[in-house]
Amino acid sequence: MRRFPAFLGIVSGILLLFACSPQNILRFEDMHIAYTPSPVLGMYGTIHNGTENALVLESVKSDRFKRIEIHQTTTSEGRMRMERIDTLTIPARSAVELAPGKAHIMLFEATEPVKNGEIIPVTITLSGTTHSLEVLVRGNP
Numbered sequence: 847m848r849r850f851p852a853f854l855g856i857v858s859g860i861l862l863l864f865a866c867s868p869q870n871i872l873r874f875e876d877m878h879i880a881y882t883p884s885p886v887l888g889m890y891g892t893i894h895n896g897t898e899n900a901l902v903l904e905s906v907k908s909d910r911f912k913r914i915e916i917h918q919t920t921t922s923e924g925r926m927r928m929e930r931i932d933t934l935t936i937p938a939r940s941a942v943e944l945a946p947g948k949a950h951i952m953l954f955e956a957t958e959p960v961k962n963g964e965i966i967p968v969t970i971t972l973s974g975t976t977h978s979l980e981v982l983v984r985g986n987p
């Protein structure tokens with residue numbers, strides 16, 4: 847019985863750690879691939895950089911696609927167009943939303959047709975560190 851309070855102390859300590867940590871870490875929010883029957887798909891979501899340093903999105907890779915690019919949408923003379931960019935910087939203590947009409951990830955040449963509801967493993971490299979994500983394919987809400 848004497849061990850019980852100690853166990854509770856450890857549990858509340860862990861909970862406290864979880865409650866505090868999201869402020870100063872890297873966090874991916876609502877990363878998803880928008881389903882369309884098109885062979886070219888977009889990946890969206892928000893990258894929260896809670897660290898003290900800017901993070902640079904360097905590459906996105908997946909075995910399900912032969913080519914993945916980082917895109918930025920620009921408007922000139924009233925026309926929206928997207929172009930490939932080499933990297934995307936997420937400033938320190940800031941967040942970047944990947945969305946249609948903004949920066950986003952573009953997926954080309956799926957190895958086989960992508961299904962709505964499929965979960966696709968994706969590797970994202972930020973400032974030399976790779977992060978493995980399981981990204982859901984879903985219809986746009």
Ligand SMILES: [Cu+2]
Binds near residue numbers: 928950951
């Ligand atoms: Cu694009």
